[in-house]
Amino acid sequence: MNSVDKKLINFRCDLDVLDGFDEVADFKRMNRTQILIDLMRKYISDGREEINKWNVLREITGKNIPHTHLNRF
Numbered sequence: 001m002n003s004v005d006k007k008l009i010n011f012r013c014d015l016d017v018l019d020g021f022d023e024v025a026d027f028k029r030m031n032r033t034q035i036l037i038d039l040m041r042k043y044i045s046d047g048r049e050e051i052n053k054w055n056v057l058r059e060i061t062g063k064n065i066p067h068t069h070l071n072r073f
Contacts, residue, residue: 013021025035058064 021032021035025032028035
């Protein structure tokens with residue numbers, strides 16, 4: 001991946017969350033970017049797994065199951 005394949009993102013965060021995040025980052029000797037990218041990759045992986053499960057369920061049942069919070073459990 002070269003620099004062209006990256007995009008700068010910014011967002012607001014509560015200061016207490018940021019302070020705790022920095023404390024853990026310092027302990028793990030990682031920077032914010034490394035941790036956030038790791039978390040984003042995990043979130044994507046988990047999300048894709050959930051999507052695949054829903055697709056299998058939809059194929060098995062032949063029904064178009066809505067993706068609501070109530071139907072997830």
